[in-house]
Amino acid sequence: MSAPYVLHMITPLANVSPFDVNMAMDAGIDMVVPYTGIETAQVEALTQDAMFSRDPKNAARTGLFIGGRDAAMALDMLDVARKAMFPPFQISVFADPSGAFTTAAAMVAVVERALRRAGLDGLTGLDVQVYGATGVVGGIAGLIAAQAGGNVTLVSHRGVSAVQGKAEEFGRRYGVTLSCADTASAGKAALLERAEVVLACGKAGITVLSAEDLRAAKRLRVAADINAVPPAGVEGVGVQDDGVALPTASGAASGAVGIGALAIGNVKFKVQHHLLERMQTGGTAVAFDFQDAMDAARTIAGKAS
CATH class of the missing domain: 3.40.50.10280 (Methylene-tetrahydromethanopterin dehydrogenase, N-terminal domain)
Known part of the structure; x- marks a missing residue:
């Protein structure tokens, strides 16, 4: 025995x-x-x-x-x-x-799957923006996305210094380059104008990106949200969505899809x-x-x- x-x-x-x-x-x-x-x-x-x-x-x-x-x-x-x-x-x-390690991995893997379904080579060469990057899941999701070939920006709402140390630490450890931005100084609209993938890793019950914010995201392909507590972290993304088209009223790019918390959590x-x-x-x-x-x-x- x-x-x-x-x-x-x-x-x-x-x-x-x-x-x-x-x-x-x-x-x-x-x-x-x-x-x-x-x-x-x-x-x-x-x-x-x-x-x-x-x-x-x-x-x-x-x-x-x-x-x-x-x-x-x-x-x-x-x-x-x-x-x-x-x-x-x-x-x-x-x-x-x-x-955080298993959640971030699941998030990036499900996003890669959605991109492959659209005929793309995963995250390679895409502009990836991580909102809620001050948290542990957001930081690791950004690191994994960078290792997967994405051009990653860690986005903070508390100043660039809140994510700069994390970007430098991961750069030293793993040789990745992570850009940093702050919504207060850069502005969400300016950031979202170039976003192709959005990873929303904010606190539960907080809307990180509203439908109004998404109107600037004309190049957006996938928006993923780990928040399962209403309201959604990305307005228009349902918790069970797995590649569901974002509402056209959001103004996001035609063909952009959402991935919700339960699809990631599964x-x-x-x-x-x-x-x-x-x-x-x-x-x-x-x-x-x-x-x-x-x-x-x-x-x-x-x-x-």
Whole structure:
């Protein structure tokens, strides 16, 4: 009989995410143990405590899930955990702070699918604007979109400085170029005049782009919105829309389509479930970040093409 699979869930916050706990249990994890208020400096010791406590043949039956709300911190924790391990004691690690890695991956994958349906080569060469880019999902969505070939602008409503540091950090880590803009100084209309893809990652229940804003988006092809709480983050995009034409009254480009939160969430849910399953069924230790989430999201979104 195999040893039970134990998933240690760590977060710098006061509580782990109930969403992630439910996802882990539904994926078949035998035991979930939460650790809160964890700092990066503590990760090495926690990792080694987890890996040394089991017979090497059961090391792969142990996992570490990294939560929180800070993408860079989660990536740092993932790096520390990986460096703390060595054969034959490797355990699995999965970073997904606030579900941002799986959500952003699902968002970009579903947008790519909509673009392929329109005969385009994904995001390659397109002007991509991320609204709500100050948040963790928006930043990672911008990073993934840039890696996918998009010309990405992180858009802030609190000044360029609110996203500039994030753009520079991701540039250092991954060699991508992310432009930055502020709606107050640049103006939404001026930005949207060149937008071909809009990724709306604002807070729940807040309209980021109104129908009036979209009148300037004459080149728009896809508008995706992760907000499932009314009102919509992009006016005219329904939560279940998956390539549904935007209302002509919006003034957006003819043929522009919307992708809603539930269409994105359906893929996000499957991606997280798939990666959690792989942790416990593969027989070997794995390490997952947003890039692994994107690989899975493309596969899952592609099956529904």
